[in-house]
Amino acid sequence: MTIHVYAGLKDYFLPEFELTEEVGNIDQLRACLLAINEQAAKLLAACRFAVADGFVDSTYKFKAHEIVIVVPPSSGG
């Protein structure tokens, strides 16, 4: 699984990195990311997740080798 992070998340993670762990859903992904850097906990709690240019919710099951976008709270405008 490839993870892409943006904005403030780049203070905690590389902009793009591979996860070798088996991650089935968003809860597991959050736990995995927290294990990498627990200081990102507050921001991760407010993040949305997207795959293939569409947002996914907590019921979504990740596929193998999927590219996952971790989307911090928007702050455009």
Added chain:
Amino acid sequence: MRSSSSFHPVAEGREGAPDGAVKGVVDRPIDLVGLLAAGHHPAAGAVVLFSGEVRESNLGRAVAYLEFEAHVPLAEKMISEILIEAKAKWRLSVAIAQHRIGRVGIGETAVVVITASPHRNEAYNANRHIIDRIKHEAPIWKCEHYQDGTKEWGNNCNCQAVTGDMMKHIYETER
């Protein structure tokens, strides 16, 4: 046959989008005058233009410039969907929105929304709705670069602290 939100030739492919529409995200200065020209429509008696511009201070701190980042494909898709929904809801003649990414200087436009409708009420209301949704929902982020050399990522949307749901925003219950 392609349908267009605007009759004005300036709107036709000026940003090079495959369908001729105005691009939702650009990495260069926004052409306010050109986009406003695309906002005119023979059925519209009202055209509203909102320009979100960079202030010289934020919470009392002197700002040097802002830097915007986006997930461009997703941001453009969301902006397009927001415009389509607003156009249908308020029966707009024209709906245009464009956000700039990269470094944006003081006084420069970071985002523009243009709405046109037969009467002003719909154009005003739709414009406010569109900019609220772009600011809160589109995957676009700003980083404030201050005169003292520090920087800070913006965090405008904390709606979930109030609504309890990160997909529910405060403005949805304001009107």
